[in-house]
Amino acid sequence: MRTSLILAVAAALASAPAFGQGAPAPASAVPAAAKPAAGAGPAHPTAPKAPASTPEQRSAAALALSREPTYDEGTAQRIKEAALSYSDLAVRGGWPMIPPDAKFAAGTAGANDELLRTRLIISGDLAAEKASGAFDDALTEAVKRFQARHGLAPTGTMTPRTIAAMNVPVQKRIRQLEASLDRLENMNFTFGPRYVVVNIPATFAEAVENDVVVRRYRVIVGKTEKPSPTLTAQITGVVLNPTWTVPSSIAKSEISAHMRKDPTYLSRMHMEVLDAHDNPIDSHAVDWSGAHTPNFTVRQQNGAWNALGAVKIDMPNSYSVYMHDTNQRSLFNDDYRFDSHGCSRVDNVRDLAAWLLSAELAKWNRAAIDAAIATGQHQEIALPQKVPVAWIYLTAWMTRDQTVQFRNDIYDQDEQLLEATAEEAAFFSQAANHPLTAHLAQ
Numbered sequence: 010m011r012t013s014l015i016l017a018v019a020a021a022l023a024s025a026p027a028f029g030q031g032a033p034a035p036a037s038a039v040p041a042a043a044k045p046a047a048g049a050g051p052a053h054p055t056a057p058k059a060p061a062s063t064p065e066q067r068s069a070a071a072l073a074l075s076r077e078p079t080y081d082e083g084t085a086q087r088i089k090e091a092a093l094s095y096s097d098l099a100v101r102g103g104w105p106m107i108p109p110d111a112k113f114a115a116g117t118a119g120a121n122d123e124l125l126r127t128r129l130i131i132s133g134d135l136a137a138e139k140a141s142g143a144f145d146d147a148l149t150e151a152v153k154r155f156q157a158r159h160g161l162a163p164t165g166t167m168t169p170r171t172i173a174a175m176n177v178p179v180q181k182r183i184r185q186l187e188a189s190l191d192r193l194e195n196m197n198f199t200f201g202p203r204y205v206v207v208n209i210p211a212t213f214a215e216a217v218e219n220d221v222v223v224r225r226y227r228v229i230v231g232k233t234e235k236p237s238p239t240l241t242a243q244i245t246g247v248v249l250n251p252t253w254t255v256p257s258s259i260a261k262s263e264i265s266a267h268m269r270k271d272p273t274y275l276s277r278m279h280m281e282v283l284d285a286h287d288n289p290i291d292s293h294a295v296d297w298s299g300a301h302t303p304n305f306t307v308r309q310q311n312g313a314w315n316a317l318g319a320v321k322i323d324m325p326n327s328y329s330v331y332m333h334d335t336n337q338r339s340l341f342n343d344d345y346r347f348d349s350h351g352c353s354r355v356d357n358v359r360d361l362a363a364w365l366l367s368a369e370l371a372k373w374n375r376a377a378i379d380a381a382i383a384t385g386q387h388q389e390i391a392l393p394q395k396v397p398v399a400w401i402y403l404t405a406w407m408t409r410d411q412t413v414q415f416r417n418d419i420y421d422q423d424e425q426l427l428e429a430t431a432e433e434a435a436f437f438s439q440a441a442n443h444p445l446t447a448h449l450a451q
Contacts, residue, residue: 064357067341071213071225074157077408078217080206080401085193087407092186095179095413103179104131113167118143125167128175129155160211160416162344174415185405185415188423192402198241203368204397205244205361207332207353209237210404210416212346214332214355216364224364229335229346229354236420237351239402242326243395247362249381249388251321255280255307256329259350264307265299268292279310311387319382320358322365324398332398334358347419353400369393 078084098104105128111121122144129135135151142148149165157163159174207214209230216224231237255264267274275282275292282290283306290305309315318334332353340348341356355361359378366373373390381388404423407413418424 064338064341065360068224068226068357068360071227072222074225075408075410076222077410077412078206078215078220078222079208079211079213079403079406079408079414080193080198080215080399081217081220081409082200083409084403084406085190087409088186088190088193088405091405091407091413092183092190095183095186098131099179099183104128104175106176107167107172109169109172109176111167111172113144115144115149115165122148125152134158158412158414160414177415182405182415184427185418185423188418188426189403189405191426192239196239196241196399196401198399199397201397204399205365206398207237207400208416209239209400209402210419211414214353214361216361224361226358226361227341227346227356228332229340229348231349231351232347233420235350237349237353237400238328238330239400240326240328240330241397241399242324244322244324244365244392244398245395246323246389246391247366248321248323249362249378249390250311250319250385251315251317251333252311252387253309253315253317255309256350257303260303260305260307261299261301265297265303268295268297269299275307279312279314280307281310282307312385318354318358320362320378322355322358322362330400332358332361365392365396366390 105124107125107128108121111119111125113119113121113125123141125144126135126140126142126148129148129151130137130140132155134155135148139147139151152167152171153163153165155175156165156171159171161168161171161174203216203218205214205216207228207230212228212230214226214228215222264274264280271277272293274280282292282295284290285304285306287306295305313336315336318336318338320334322332324331328351330352332355335354338356340346340354359375359382363373363375363378366378370390370393402420402422404416404418405414
């Protein structure tokens with residue numbers, strides 16, 4: 010059930026006028042939750058200004074943007090504060106819409122420059138005293154800040170995606186905050202001095218130590234038709250040069266389809282078919298029609314061809330998903346990183362493995378991990394102290410420096426959750442008035 014605070018937000022929204030029906034929020038009324046910290050830059054990872062060519066460069070660029078964790082023990086409370094602040098914006102009229110065909114050019118005066126300034130002042134991305142003028146450096150920096158808060162490349166250029174993000178109504182932003190809060194309130198995660206978080210909509214992973222992000226990595230998560238799950242687990246170990254046991258669903262659909270077209274597919278992909286006792290089976294004796302659930306196992310040998318790459322991070326869970334390397338590392342350069350079958354592929358994963366291991370197993374620094382991988386030998390290394398890990402689905406949150414972040418609801422889960430919550434609230438409301446079910450509402 011939602012907290013009374015969030016219900017109060019919903020009540021405020023019900024009476025909120027659209028922008029133009031009431032007076033726009035003056036600078037002094039911009040909520041603290043939306044104000045940039047003095048001198049602060051973007052507060053969450055997003056695409057770097059220019060494509061980085063190596064995993065190390067990409068992770069360093071991501072970390073340089075902020076050391077603020079997406080998820081810590083104060084996140085839920087901060088989301089509540091942000092929801093109240095944005096409801097205040099809604100009551101004051103929200104923000105104006107930018108014409109989708111509006112043209113903006115740095116250093117050149119345009120017809121919609123002051124409208125853009127008003128939009129950015131209301132959301133706290135631009136100082137109130139910058140309400141007029143052409144598209145100057147201050148406006149460029151404000152656009153960059155807005156882009157960074159919304160997971161867009163901070164170029165300072167008013168792209169179609171940037172305009173679309175600016176035109177999302179404040180009411181929808183509040184619903185994102187509400188849905189994100191509901192998810193966190195249903196999570197049972199034990200924070201430790203060291204933990205790992207994957208925020209699925211943001212497609213980033215964070216390694217947190219003593220409440221500070223010390224590593225940040227791009228990740229590739231589940232496709233929309235094969236979404237990554239939200240979960241909490243414990244990282245138990247690291248596997249170097251792993252083999253890949255193909256999930257039966259993939260063996261039934263994708264592997265079978267390949268084999269029907271090309272009987273040499275398995276050998277080319279360095280895969281073998283095994284029975285229930287891990288004994289090899291002749292692939293020509295297997296039914297590849299895909300009509301039945303496989304009664305065999307397909308396993309890919311370790312090596313440069315392996316789908317898990319050179320590193321797998323073990324984190325036992327009921328979804329049988331994990332974090333791993335990939336043999337398609339060029340995908341990490343893409344802004345859209347929803348391309349897996351549910352697992353999380355991690356850019357610069359060797360660095361994450363070194364962070365996980367070296368705290369207690371000092372010999373396993375990055376150089377040692379690289380050397381062990383170079384041998385080609387399969388090796389499993391258990392962690393003496395398990396590290397908590399959470400895969401979360403936050404499309405809206407606020408970091409400790411009061412910066413409110415938004416990401417696209419890639420799996421369309423926000424509205425589904427809020428509709429289900431509203432139905433539950435309606436049920437308990439009715440139950441309270443019925444003599445046979447009144448106890449359910451207590």
